[in-house]
Amino acid sequence: MDLKLEVIVVPVSDADKAKDFYEALGWRLDADFPVAEGYRVIQVTPPGSSASVIFGDGVTTATPGSTQGLYLVVTDIEAARTELAERGVEVSEVFHDVTGVFNHAGTAARVPGPDPERRSYASYASFHDPDGNEWILQEVTDRLPGR
Numbered sequence: 001m002d003l004k005l006e007v008i009v010v011p012v013s014d015a016d017k018a019k020d021f022y023e024a025l026g027w028r029l030d031a032d033f034p035v036a037e038g039y040r041v042i043q044v045t046p047p048g049s050s051a052s053v054i055f056g057d058g059v060t061t062a063t064p065g066s067t068q069g070l071y072l073v074v075t076d077i078e079a080a081r082t083e084l085a086e087r088g089v090e091v092s093e094v095f096h097d098v099t100g101v102f103n104h105a106g107t108a109a110r111v112p113g114p115d116p117e118r119r120s121y122a123s124y125a126s127f128h129d130p131d132g133n134e135w136i137l138q139e140v141t142d143r144l145p146g147r
Contacts, residue, residue: 005051007043012055012131013064015040021130022053024087046072065132068105077114077139081125084137091127091137103136114139 012018022044023029030043030052039058046053049072074080077094084091096115097103103124104110115122123139 007052007054008070009060009062010053010055010067010070010129010133011060011062011064012129012133014130015042015056017130018042018055019044025084025089026087027053065129067133069103070133070135071138072135073140074137075139075141077123077125077137080137080139084125084127089127092125094123094125096122096124103138120144 010018019029019032019042025046027044027046030045031041032043033041035041040056041054041059042056043052043054045051072080081091081094093112094114095110095112098109098111100115100119100122102121110124118141120140120142121138121144125137127135127137129135
């Protein structure tokens with residue numbers, strides 16, 4: 001059985017502000033449905049992604065800005081970081097994890113610069129949307145088998 005991730009829901013406090021932010025990232029606006037008073041569904045899709053992001057009014061009870069660890073895979077971490085910065089996004093410097101395995105939650109285990117061996121899956125940068133939802137860029141240059 002195939003189970004394909006289709007959509008994630010991101011909690012925001014201001015749908016229009018979030019829409020402007022994600023469109024400024026270059027994400028495709030798929031839908032903006034003001035369904036009813038207090039219920040609005042906005043869907044955007046990152047370039048190259050088969051999964052989309054939904055936010056709006058009345059789409060989740062989660063606290064705005066509470067989502068962490070939303071990973072976006074890129075093939076060139078420096079180029080992706082530069083492009084986001086050029087689009088006006090406040091993005092971290094490139095980092096790797098002290099363990100060299102996977103990015104710890106928070107910033108305490110971050111080591112400045114890309115993974116010294118430039119291993120796939122081991123270099124990161126991060127940014128937040130206007131509410132503080134955390135996005136992580138992860139450099140993947142060689143996919144693991146079965147991916």
